[in-house]
Amino acid sequence: MYLDSIAFKAMENGIKQMGIKQEIHTQNISNIDTPDYNYKTVSFENTLEDAVEKGKVGYNFSTKVSEIVETDVLVDGNNVDVDKENLELYSAYLQSSAIISKLNSAINDLRYVLTNSNFK
Numbered sequence: 001m002y003l004d005s006i007a008f009k010a011m012e013n014g015i016k017q018m019g020i021k022q023e024i025h026t027q028n029i030s031n032i033d034t035p036d037y038n039y040k041t042v043s044f045e046n047t048l049e050d051a052v053e054k055g056k057v058g059y060n061f062s063t064k065v066s067e068i069v070e071t072d073v074l075v076d077g078n079n080v081d082v083d084k085e086n087l088e089l090y091s092a093y094l095q096s097s098a099i100i101s102k103l104n105s106a107i108n109d110l111r112y113v114l115t116n117s118n119f120k
Contacts, residue, residue: 018096
């Protein structure tokens, strides 16, 4: 069924990961006035190769949160760039909105097929 497909799982994990990304960037923005705070960044990994080598079908998604210390710091030791964080936050919002829109479209297609089919 479609809900068990790789495409659906990819969209489901994409929504979860964009939520994590929004959370991390919101946390960075909220700590703009915290002395010695180092901003965090999020990276996503898709390890399809491992799954194929092990004979599994599907994707293995993971999220990695890293603290960045090698950047320009403010006088108080904080290295958060609010403009950059706001852009990253908005980017994550747009990406999650696009994934949700695609997911809704796929579900509406399934709904159409199920309601307009004559199963005998």
